Amino acid sequence: MHTPSTEARPSIYYTYQVFQPWLASAHPKQDRKKVVIVGSGPAGMVTALELARHGVPSVVLSAELQFSQGSRAICFTRRSMEILQQVGVADRMTAGGLPWRFGNSFYRGQRVFRMEAPHDADDRFFPIINVQQQFMEEYLHDACKANPLIDFRWGNKVNKVDQKDGYAVLEVDTSEGPYALESDWVVAADGGRSGIRTAMNLRMEGASYEGFFVIADIQIDLPYPTERLAFFDPEWNPGNTILMHREPNGIWRVDYQLPPGETPEEALRPESLKTRIDAQLAMIGHAGLKWEMDWSSVYSARTLTLPDFVHGSVIFTGDAAHLLPIFGVRGANTAFQDAQSLGWHLAFVVKGLAGKTLLANHSAERVGAAREIITEAGKSTRFMTPPSRGFRLLRDAVLSLSLTQEFVRPLYHWRTSRPHEYTHSLLNSTGDDNALFKSGPAHGAPPQNVRLGANDFLLDHLGGGFDLLYFTDAPAIPEALQQVIQNARQQGMPLNVIAVGAAQPVAGADKHLLDADGHLRARYGVPASGGAYLLRPDQHVCARWLTLDATRLQAALTTALPQ
Structure with a gap:
């Protein structure tokens, strides 16, 4: 008989609700x-x-x-x-979250690398x-x-x-x-x-790395912006790494590596946590500042x-x-x-x-x-926590050189998670014009968002099925293409057609998006003569054409939805 706890979990900033069991x-x-x-x-x-x-x-x-x-x-x-x-939850995430785009890496009290994640209009x-x-x-x-x-x-x-x-x-x-x-x-x-x-x-296949890291969430008032802070080889934790992140509700995460031989149980003792966190605060110039622990845990790095x-x-x-x-x-x-x-x-x-x-x-x-x-993560992990003496020698050489040599500093980059491109997907069209495009998202790539208005973006109009972006200023989608689209829908395939570039509704399209300045066309590498993209329900590209006819569209739809 399964009897989960009915006692609400403790937290400084979050009120846990205990739900009724389904019986x-x-x-x-x-x-x-x-x-x-x-x-x-x-x-x-x-x-x-x-x-x-x-x-x-x-x-x-x-x-x-x-x-x-x-x-x-x-x-x-x-x-x-x-x-x-x-x-349907992005608005709530945005309302309560802290956005950021910069990361800072420090060594011996000097900032040696500043990461800047790309962001535009x-x-x-x-x-x-x-x-x-x-x-x-x-x-x-x-x-x-x-x-x-x-x-x-x-x-x-x-x-x-x-x-x-x-x-x-x-x-x-x-x-x-x-x-x-x-x-x-x-x-x-x-x-x-x-x-x-x-x-x-x-x-599972892959590797597990030796060593443990502590995550400690503390409530504290620190005068820093929302940027990632990474400290390498600090005096209080020699040879290891400390990360800090600002969280909403006055919480900061302190994430630090344990010295060899220390067990998770030892690391999570209150006196051990206090000693390490106090040392980190002192290192950044805030010795003695009051803080309160909310939650702590231990993890190890695995790539499996x-x-x-x-x-x-x-x-x-x-x-x-x-x-x-x-x-x-x-x-x-x-x-x-x-x-x-x-x-x-x-x-x-x-x-x-x-x-x-x-x-x-x-x-x-x-x-x-x-x-x-x-x-990718293995590279970051080996830099954060070198798995052998050779890796440590290399990492320490980078740390030392970074104080004076600009060329080694990009090695600090933590290679942030990015969406995978399904370049070799079974669903990608083999008879389209992907190789002829000079720019724009290629086979398997996620979509590129484009601002269409003050609070209107391309991705707001996508989703729920396959999307055909058809770039045209003509009053109608060609009849032969409309027939292929209609046949696909009759077979149950959800297929939305968006005409891009026309000032008025386009016959055969479910909606039209004005592109008066050609910005959307440019982002997708589509020439003035026109073109088209077929996006999967997850918005990744599975076909794109400079010229599209009924035969090529039918072939792409058949490939994208194998029976």
């Missing part, structure tokens, strides 16, 4: 579900919201009765905010915004609760998943005992210690991924599918991209619009993304 006795009829999502973290809830956006119902199971303890993920990238905009969101994870989970949960396609069940712990022929049976434990739940598909979003992954005896995310009726996502170091804000931000991808791929299979080849594509794309991140 099977109050819902005696349990039909087979389309999708059951195990885990109610960022990956699980975004997957549920994405499925619902495509008309697919799901059940979300949370073993706990409240949101996760502590700030956990705090830095969310621009692409994450674009994904959260699609599921075409970006609705800042490169990064800081929001504690509890708030983000609250916003996502409110969106789930408001959606009739999402059945959210608190206090439901999955003990076992038995795969049958084409479906799975879950044993779900509650405070009144277990019940059986059948589902065509199970999404394992149950975190880094995934019980489902362990029970299925699935092994499953080689395949789809196993029969079970699909892994988020930390259940891969374990990535937090350097470069890769955890929750990668989970959002996983969930966005999984949402539309799985929805189209559930609705019978595509075969299981589409799920194989999802796995290939997201495993490729995880491996790319592992390569």
Whole structure:
């Protein structure tokens, strides 16, 4: 019998709500579900919201009765905010968050590198915004609760998943005992210690790095802007690294590496935490300043991924599918991209619009993304915490040279999380004009946002299906193209047509976007003679043309939605 805690978690700045458990006795009829999502973290809830956006119902199971303890993920990238905009919570994130774009690296009291993340007028969101994870989970949960396609069940712990022929049976434990739940598909979003992954005896590939890091959230008033601060080889923690981030509600995160041999239990003793935090505050000129601890934890850096995310009726996502170091804000931000991808791929299979080849594509794309991140994050991790004497000698040489030599300072760059480009996706058109474009987002790339007005951006008009951006100043989409579009829709394919450049509505287009100064056309590398882009439901590019006819469009649509 599963009895999660009913005592609200402590926090200085966040008031935890304890939700009522969902009990099977109050819902005696349990039909087979389309999708059951195990885990109610960022990956699980975004997957549920994405499925619902495509008309697919799901059940979300949370073993706990409240949101996760502590700030956990705090830095969310621009692409994450674009994904959260699609599921309806970006405005709340923006209202309560702290945006930023600069990072500073210090060595021996000298700033040796300043990172500047790109940001221009075409970006609705800042490169990064800081929001504690509890708030983000609250916003996502409110969106789930408001959606009739999402059945959210608190206090439901999955003990076992038995795969049958084409479906799975879950044993779900509650405070009144277990019940059986059948589902065509199970999404394992149950975190880094995934019980489902362990029970299925699935092994991850990659590396784990020695050493531990402490995360400590403290309430303190420090006179610094919202910028990342990194301190290398400080006197109080020689050879190691300290990171600091401002959070909303007067909270600062202090993130520091432990010396070799110190256990997590030793590191989390109150006297140890106080000594280290006081030393860090003294180093930055604020000795004796009062502070209060909110939450602390210990983590180690790992770069691991499953080689395949789809196993029969079970699909892994988020930390259940891969374990990535937090350097470069890769955890929750990668989970959002996983969930966005999984949402539309799985929805189209559930609705019978595509075969299981589409799920194989999802796995290939997201495993490729995880491996790319592992390569990048490994570089950051080896710089932050050198795994061998050779790496430490190299890192220390960079530190020393950076005091006087400009050319080594970019090595401090933490290689911030960025959206993966599905360059080799199965869904990319093989007969388009991708190779002929001189600029603009290429095959597999995420979209480039473009400001259209004071509070109007291109991405505000995309989503919910495939989008065909057709650049024209003609009064109508050619009849042959309209016929292909109509045939695709009759077969169930959601396909939106946006005419770009026309001053008046265009026949055959669902909407038109004025581009009087040609700025949108320029951002997408489209010449004055016209062109077109086909974007997937996750807005990544799968085809682009300088000239588009009915045959080429039909070929691209067939490729983008394999049966």
